[in-house]
Amino acid sequence: xxxxxxxxxxxxxxxxxxxxxxxxxxxxEVAAGEVVCIIGPSGSGKSTFLRCINQLETVDNGAxxxxxxxxxxxxxGNSLRRLSDADIARQRLNSGMVFQRFNLxxxxxxxxxxxxxxxxxxxxxxxxxxxxxxxxxARVGLAHKAxxxxxxxxxxxxxxxxxxxxxxxxxxxxLFDEPTSALDxxxxxxxxxxxxxxxxxxxxxxxxxxxxxxxxxVANRVVFMDAGMVVETGTPEQILVHPQERRTQAFIAAxx
Amino acid sequence: MTPQRPLSQADGRSPYAIDHLRxxxxxxYGRWVSIAVIVVIxxxxxxxxxxxxxxxxxxxRFLTAKVILQGLVNTLAMTVYAMTLGIxxxxxxxxxxxxxxxxxxxxxxxxxxxxxxxxxxxxxxxWFNLALIFPTLGVPGFEMRTVDLITPFMAxxxxxxxxxxxxxxxxxxxxxxxxDDGQIEAAQAIGMTRLTALRRIVLPxxxxxxxPPVGNEVISMIKLTSVASVIQFSEILHNAQTIYxxxxxxxxxxIVATIWYxxxxxxxxxxxxxxxxxxxxxRARKRTVGPIDNTPSGMASPxxxxxxxxxxGGREA
Numbered sequence: 001x002x003x004x005x006x007x008x009x010x011x012x013x014x015x016x017x018x019x020x021x022x023x024x025x026x027x028x029e030v031a032a033g034e035v036v037c038i039i040g041p042s043g044s045g046k047s048t049f050l051r052c053i054n055q056l057e058t059v060d061n062g063a064x065x066x067x068x069x070x071x072x073x074x075x076x077g078n079s080l081r082r083l084s085d086a087d088i089a090r091q092r093l094n095s096g097m098v099f100q101r102f103n104l105x106x107x108x109x110x111x112x113x114x115x116x117x118x119x120x121x122x123x124x125x126x127x128x129x130x131x132x133x134x135x136x137x138a139r140v141g142l143a144h145k146a147x148x149x150x151x152x153x154x155x156x157x158x159x160x161x162x163x164x165x166x167x168x169x170x171x172x173x174x175l176f177d178e179p180t181s182a183l184d185x186x187x188x189x190x191x192x193x194x195x196x197x198x199x200x201x202x203x204x205x206x207x208x209x210x211x212x213x214x215x216x217x218v219a220n221r222v223v224f225m226d227a228g229m230v231v232e233t234g235t236p237e238q239i240l241v242h243p244q245e246r247r248t249q250a251f252i253a254a255x256x
Numbered sequence: 257m258t259p260q261r262p263l264s265q266a267d268g269r270s271p272y273a274i275d276h277l278r279x280x281x282x283x284x285y286g287r288w289v290s291i292a293v294i295v296v297i298x299x300x301x302x303x304x305x306x307x308x309x310x311x312x313x314x315x316x317r318f319l320t321a322k323v324i325l326q327g328l329v330n331t332l333a334m335t336v337y338a339m340t341l342g343i344x345x346x347x348x349x350x351x352x353x354x355x356x357x358x359x360x361x362x363x364x365x366x367x368x369x370x371x372x373x374x375x376x377x378x379x380x381x382x383w384f385n386l387a388l389i390f391p392t393l394g395v396p397g398f399e400m401r402t403v404d405l406i407t408p409f410m411a412x413x414x415x416x417x418x419x420x421x422x423x424x425x426x427x428x429x430x431x432x433x434x435x436d437d438g439q440i441e442a443a444q445a446i447g448m449t450r451l452t453a454l455r456r457i458v459l460p461x462x463x464x465x466x467x468p469p470v471g472n473e474v475i476s477m478i479k480l481t482s483v484a485s486v487i488q489f490s491e492i493l494h495n496a497q498t499i500y501x502x503x504x505x506x507x508x509x510x511i512v513a514t515i516w517y518x519x520x521x522x523x524x525x526x527x528x529x530x531x532x533x534x535x536x537x538x539r540a541r542k543r544t545v546g547p548i549d550n551t552p553s554g555m556a557s558p559x560x561x562x563x564x565x566x567x568x569g570g571r572e573a
Contacts, residue, residue, distance in 0.1 A: 056441055085449050093447040103442035107460045117446035120456055162442075169446055 007032045007173055007204045008053060012062035015048055015228075022048045024228045025062070030173075032067075035205045037215035039239075040225035041251060046208040047100075049225070050175050053206065054095045055088055066094045067172055093121070096166030100178040102158040104150040110137065110161045111146040114168045122169070129168075136164040140194050156187030160194050167198075174198065176207040212255060216240050224248045314508040318499065319515060327495030328516055334412055334481045334491060339474055341417030346424025351454060353429055364425070371422035377483055380415035384408070384487040412484035412491075420477060427469045431462030471528035475521055482517075492516055 008030040015023040038046045051057040064071040073080040114133035137143045140160040180188040222239040224232045243249045352364035387402035443453035485494035496509040
């Protein structure tokens with residue numbers, strides 16, 4: 001288990017959608033407790049890469065390890081066997097995911113959204129789960145909205161609940177797919193505040209984002225992707241202030 | 257109408273105030289003409305029925321005859337059984353149709369193709385005559401003669417229910433497709449398998465789209481059961497026919513059946529109306545009600561303030 005201290009190891013990951021190559025030989029490693037922000041122009045493959053990590057997309061070439069466990073396959077001797085739907089679902093429990101469009105379950109209240117996974121998937125007792133869920137809602141500042149339906153909440157509130165829903169599964173790793181891109185500008189701050197708090201608590205996080213200010217402040221490392229490839233990796237200072245590659249320089253200049 | 261309007265008129269009103277003016281309602285000539293045409297047509301029809309060879313007292317007598325009421329009960333029971341079977345099969349085959357397994361998908365496609373592609377009457381006859389293909393049914397050691405098993409009731413149930421399943425499968429599939437893909441991804445992200453996500457997340461939200469057309473199909477089914485009269489299932493039309501074969505009162509008994517069908521369908525339509533309302537509101541109900549909901553719908557009042565009218569839009573698609 002050479003990856004034991006690494007939470008995520010993506011090794012030579014490639015992904016095609018028909019003729020279009022979305023990811024080309026992507027190598028990324030994330031240590032436990034690290035916060036990594038992935039930035040880059042739209043269509044650069046950042047979201048696809050994130051989705052490969054929790055197997056919402058299958059990888060064409062290469063492999064992903066989460067906490068030392070190979071994703072999607074079982075290795076016996078020299079052969080690999082694809083895992084069943086149920087085994088992949090079990091592997092997904094390692095990571096929590098937050099989506100750009102929140103994707104809260106529309107027919108459930110905020111509290112029910114949080115309790116659904118622990119009760120239905122992990123089969124934990126309802127009473128215990130409810131207590132934890134209420135504590136999580138308080139943590140994201142929305143205990144008073146426990147009985148509200150998603151349609152009654154603002155985008156920022158929905159996203160904070162979506163973060164709490166992912167945390168309710170007690171994941172080892174949190175994945176954020178442009179969590180503030182669908183929000184009105186005045187609502188971005190409250191979501192970033194929750195994420196900042198989460199990073200301080202020591203959670204391993206991979207964040208695909210356009211919020212360079214957040215990346216600079218919170219990230220341990222920044223990965224710049226373009227055209228399906230990792231162009232440059234380094235500290236926020238190295239990537240955002242003193243980028244070495246031309247494409248990174250052009251992107252930073254265009255965004256700032 | 258010169259552009260030079262005085263800033264205030266003699267009576268002290270603003271020249272832009274129109275509240276004191278009288279609104280003259282629009283005259284709907286077309287409506288009066290069509291009412292006249294309909295009255296004339298109805299007069300002809302009523303005259304025909306009054307002068308025709310119809311013994312109304314016989315209609316009244318057979319309306320509550322035991323055989324007719326028994327047929328009505330059978331019609332309603334078959335509607336319930338066949339729809340239940342149809343919904344169960346519909347959900348099952350809709351899920352199979354969307355399975356990643358190509359064999360399962362092919363089975364579902366074949367089912368829908370076959371049972372939507374053949375007339376219901378033909379299917380009923382096939383089920384009723386199943387004994388000609390399979391003399392016995394069951395597993396070796398526990399077999400039954402097909403003619404004993406496939407009664408008119410069973411043949412009608414299988415024919416109507418399985419045929420209905422093919423249609424309901426498409427309705428359910430449409431409902432499932434109406435649910436945003438993000439819901440499935442979010443369910444998978446919290447560790448649900450595809451089937452758990454369908455059961456817990458997708459189907460409950462698809463119901464909003466599925467329920468109204470299924471209500472429609474129930475009303476169709478009430479009438480469709482009459483086709484089972486050809487295989488001797490004693491529903492209301494079959495029983496009405498049995499009586500008129502004996503007493504020759506053809507029109508009277510057909511009118512009896514018509515009255516009962518209209519009565520039952522009307523009852524169900526009212527039920528469906530409330531069902532649809534309940535499900536259409538499913539989402540809007542939980543939203544904060546804006547002032548737009550309190551404005552009268554544009555048709556009733558003369559709209560003098562075009563800016564404020566906009567009755568559409570409050571509800572989410």
